[in-house]
Amino acid sequence: MADKKTFYITTPIYYPSASLHIGHAYSTVATDAIARYHRQRGDETYFLTGSDEHGQKIERKAKAEGVTPQEYVDKIVAGFKDLWKLLDISYDGFIRTTDDYHVKAVQKMFKKLYDQGDIYKSKYTGFYCTPCESFWLDRQVKEAGGVCPDCGGPVELVEEESYFFRLSKYADRLIQYIKDNPTFIQPNSRTNEMLQNFLLPGLEDLCVSRTSFTWGIPVDFDSKHVVYVWLDALSNYITALGWGSEDDSLYKKFWPADVHIVGKEIVRFHTIIWPIMLMALGEPLPKQVFGHGWLVLDGGKMSKSKGNVVDPVALCARYGVDAIRYFLLREVPFGSDGTFSNEALIARINTDLANDLGNLLSRTVAMIDKYFGGALPAPAVTADEDAALIALASELPAKVDVLMNELHIPDALAEIWKLVGACNKYIDVTAPWTLAKSEAGQERLKTVLYNLAESLRIVAVLLTPFLTSTPAKMFVQLGTAPAQASLNAVAWGGSVPGSQVHKGEALFPRIDVEAELAYFAAEADKAKAAATPATEPAPAAEAAPAAPAKHGHGDDEAPAEIEYDDFAKIDLRLAKVVACEEIKKSKKLLKLTVEVGAETRTVVSGIKQWYTPDDLVGKTVVLVANLKPVTLCGVESHGMILCASDAADENLSALTTLAEMESGLKVR
Template sequence: MSDNRFYITTPIYYPSDKLHIGHTYCTVATDAIARYQRLRGREVMFLTGTDEHGQKIEDKAAEAGVSPKEFVDKIVCGDRGVLDLWKLMNISNDRFIRTTDDYHVSAIQKIFKKMYENGDIYKGKYVGKYCKPCESFWTESQLVDGKCPDCGREVQDAEEEAYFFRLSKYADRIQDLLENSDFLEPRSRVNEMVNNFIKPGLEDLCVSRTSFTWGVPVDFDPGHVVYVWVDALSNYITALGYDNDKYDDFDKFWPADVHIVGKEIVRFHSIIWPAMLMSLGLPLPRKVFGHGWLLLDGGKMSKSKGNVVDPYILAEMFGVDALRFFLMRTFPFGSDGNFSNELLIQTINTDLANDLGNLVSRTTAMVGKYFGGQLPAGCKTWAEPQEVDTQLIGMASALRDAYQKDMDTYAPHKALEEVFKVIQRANKYIDENAPWALAKDMEQSGARLAHVLYNLLETTRICGVLLTPFMPESMDKLFAQIGACEGCRTWDSAGVWGSLSDAATVSKGENLFPRVDAEKALEELERVAEEAKKAALPALEVEPLSAEQVDFDTFCKNDLRAVKVVNCENVKKSNKLLKFTLDDGSGTPRQILSGIAQYYKPEELIGKTLVAIVNLPPRKMMGQESQGMLISAVHTERGEEKLNLLMVSDAIPAGAKLC
């Protein structure tokens, strides 16, 4: 593979539900790295996709009353699905793979058979523990407090005939790979893999299942489906054309330069995947990088736990580029980070509105105000540069190399830190030179003013080039405002001070990053979050039937009667109680108090025929006696309790017994 080519992948995401901000974080990071490599002039293959097989999806599809394929099609291709999300977030992937694609299914059958014929897959019997949400098998000793060590949820006993991959055969080679190369980063992950998985004894891996059918059938034993790891991990090579005729890029792009994955799946990518490739006799990827989690309230976001943040809402409220920038600027890429709406707004206001936005706005406005939008010829240079000029030009000229070092080591947050050091220095440069003061005497200071403004425009241009992988649309607008031609937007030009023409046409244009009203935004986010939480709840829930049986004689002791509502009114000093005056057929009015004021207006119930238990002992409520209980039906809609009084035909006389 040519050194000028670069192959980068995200994990393929599991579409058991809508994707959340954690998935977006990983994909935006991968996209920024891919865009950076393209900026460098490399031919990039950027792959992402979806892992669509497995028991969890089969079960969720059954719950939804659709086929598994219909279920995943909706999540992937439906409204606000995976494809829509990546389009919204301006993800520049070159290829998108679905493990249900015919070419992939066919290739997986061939790969499985090769490993079987190599003697690395054999048939046996699996007995152990299984976590359905994680689709992971565990031994008893690997459990933490009897639960899945990855997600902390309950596991179930599993026993079935299965095919196994001889993972143990490759333990020594995998350990050597991890300990004696930079294959896995951050390096902190290496000790975790070696000490937790390899040294205790790497066990052979279950790679087929018979307890569900939604998967790739083993072609020589169709009662089995290929289990997740062989199916999912192989996407990185099948998407290039390995063992299929769909594509012809395998020799061109393999081995991958880097697999970007979340830390929870580092084990599969740094142990299982290289062992599979060793079995197939294929080169190993150059690097696996395991990024940290975005934490919410101190815990990992999880679709199954429901504690997720919807990227659609944030992108629509604050802008796609602002969200992309926040994700890359705020969280060290190899470590966990605590997500909050407050931090998002603070980052937008501080870095984008105050620092970058003000630099662009003030500079372009002054060029327009003092020079009509075009600086005079010759303003690039100054015969006797001042120290402040030298400092700014020096920082801006050295920026590209510092940025490159951080991007090449998968530290986008550090690369952005370098860019914003220069932006902050440029803002300070404005204050140091006070252009508004220079403009008071254009004859004496006009040339100096033009040079100061050129230095600001050129610094802005260099920063804009390096911010392009993170905020591509906004940087296009920035370049238009400062009059940067196509040749001034390249990687090479970012390393050459003075690339911007001093005759560039400058226009103030729109405010690229308006300040966010934090109070209003947080209120709106809270409202939207509550609506989303409600929408995620079941449309309808009823209390399960009681398992406890009641004998007939006990049931008959309940005296259920039809009662007519003579009067109904609110109970003073109570928000819940209604007071009913009822005709129960006895000739003596009966008073019952019921906590249903939130469901009915008193006047709506007068004249209705209801059902009451009339042989309950009287009890005091708000100082008044209640002589029985009205019968009602309750259920829940989207988490909200609903109540309906049991009303019967008005033809039924008061006092009629229900039996």
């Protein structure tokens, strides 16, 4: 009897120094879709995620909050688990590096490597970046211009006694391994990057212990030291399966991992340090490390150190989990960077989900209901256009299979949507409502509706790993029995004539784009106001320039007194409006071109309700000139126009001067 195929997949373990953002959600949702895909095929699957909880940064943050590091991480990790629950993440194991079994296994590993001479004690001199928890060599810091090569922040010079791991000893073996296993590092482009940038120039031994903080796994034979991050973190992939414990049955069953899904910034650690650790331990190497790109926002990496975060909890609450999962899985080309924007998200929901898929389902079900009393007709008269649709649906499972085995998730979804698109076209071509009008059309109509329902059933089966509640809703509406909802029954012809369809709610309600973008602007505003310290100038006005909306009801909340110095931070200038136009996709915004002395700049202002462009051209207004630029509806706004308004925003007037004055003059 052949062994059942096993499949072991992991996410990175996340660092609990802040809440997770949509970028983490992306890694985890992608991993979840792959895990669900393998389960659907019948593979015995183990999906591991977790949290990487040690280090100086955690120690410092906990201290700042007046709690123990354990209390600090406990709270944040509970939030991780809540988020994964919300996103329907089907992990089998959640490892915390503070878990007792992990601590013991890491101590055992450290001792073993020390005893066999792969770890030795020496002195460490170098630079340390606290936010990145990274040590840097003199050379690396110099090349970066005296700052952290990763984040560009300041580094501290440190010297301390440390243990080192002999990476150098295994470099040649690893180079050979990578050459012999061309799919080990994916996408392929990263293989060369690792070889050329890191392995071939020669590896330095790795510092694997610290004495400068205590929040880590103690080296049990030298209590001054704690194990330093990578040895602790990377080993999670095997300690979670029981490596180094009394019960290593999961390890025996699932190791080596089929794929580690990681962000591209940690590919290096997973394809150099981790395999060398395993070589030194005499354990097999993972079959593949897949470095995915980043989900970027406004042209920059979405990372917690830049404060550039989109809250996945809020997005799920607003659009539903499946819409967010779909967006993440579809929008980010696996392996390269994708862009997150609220506009792109809404477009995906409206076009792909509400229109193409949701409408197709409701039309199909409604027609079966109307023309056949809700009972799925058996196919009868066929026509030329059927063959192409049936061929597309029949070939789809194999196509999706190939793409998913190569981890091309967005392409797999795109293939599924080709069938969705073909169905919509098939409706246009066959015009079922016309067929329904004639006696002769009835037999043809039966076939058309059967083919549509059957295509939708296949779509729902294939969507099961990606979306977690939509396929079930589709099966209910289509009247699909559980036996026909499985991958085993994905072949064409599975729908049983006579099944009763059920009209249901729209799968994905259409979103009013304009109202939604206004909502986002207001939310961003609130968040900024809440997050900005009181000493910074006019924070609330930054995101949406319609000043009155921000300040609320001035009469009941008089702002706190400020010093003159606080006021002096605001650079108020006279500006002359030289051009003005409406921003078409917005109800609120006007785009103003203003002259400020010798300078010309663009300012977006939320005053369309009160002014037409003609009202403003030629006028002199008061500009907050040193406000950080923001992008509104795709237009960069550099400054804010001051306006006065009543509490209800019924009356509003832009400020100007009593006498004609030159633009650029300071207002004080």
